[in-house]
Amino acid sequence: MNNFETLRKRAIGDISEEDVTQIADFMNNLLANEYALFTKALNYHWNITGPRFNSLHQFLEDSYKNLLIIMDETAERIRVLGETPMGTVEKFNSTMKLKEHNAQNLSSSQMLADMLESNLIIQNDIKGFLRKEELLRDDPGSEDFLVSTLRKHEDFSWMLKSHLE
Ligand SMILES: [Fe+2]
Numbered sequence: 001m002n003n004f005e006t007l008r009k010r011a012i013g014d015i016s017e018e019d020v021t022q023i024a025d026f027m028n029n030l031l032a033n034e035y036a037l038f039t040k041a042l043n044y045h046w047n048i049t050g051p052r053f054n055s056l057h058q059f060l061e062d063s064y065k066n067l068l069i070i071m072d073e074t075a076e077r078i079r080v081l082g083e084t085p086m087g088t089v090e091k092f093n094s095t096m097k098l099k100e101h102n103a104q105n106l107s108s109s110q111m112l113a114d115m116l117e118s119n120l121i122i123q124n125d126i127k128g129f130l131r132k133e134e135l136l137r138d139d140p141g142s143e144d145f146l147v148s149t150l151r152k153h154e155d156f157s158w159m160l161k162s163h164l165e
Pocket of ligand 1: 061
């Protein structure tokens with residue numbers, strides 16, 4: 001392959017196969033956990049009860065819409081890397097690490113606390129991966145993407161936390 005062919009193989013240009021696989025694998029794990037969190041927001045939106053029903057039902061609708069956007073951006077970043085985002089419920093289920101709960105057993109505050117806990121796990125994962133400076137040096141676009149995704153999750157944690165105080 002001449003230099004130009006190597007460069008144009010992926011939208012991000014030349015990068016080692018090993019590095020791009022590691023970054024895409026992390027992003028696929030992130031995608032699976034975001035999918036799980038998105039599903040929690042839907043589930044709780046449908047099943048929430050109590051005196052704060054109106055505002056929390058609406059807040060959870062805004063949440064799943066925002067999480068869908070975040071998830072879509074993560075999947076498309078994987079395509080930009082030249083890799084394949086997972087796209088089946090079966091694959092999400094075997095990859096995600098967030099634990100799910102039956103909404104019938106939770107109060108509205110427990111639902112929000114569970115979402116906060118899950119969201120903090122996602123933040124922690126992103127921060128852990130961002131510490132791999134050497135790996136991300138060859139892919140500053142993904143580093144920037146992950147920092148911006150982290151910030152979106154941090155904003156969400158602030159909102160969840162504020163409901164619980
Ligand atoms: Fe709805």
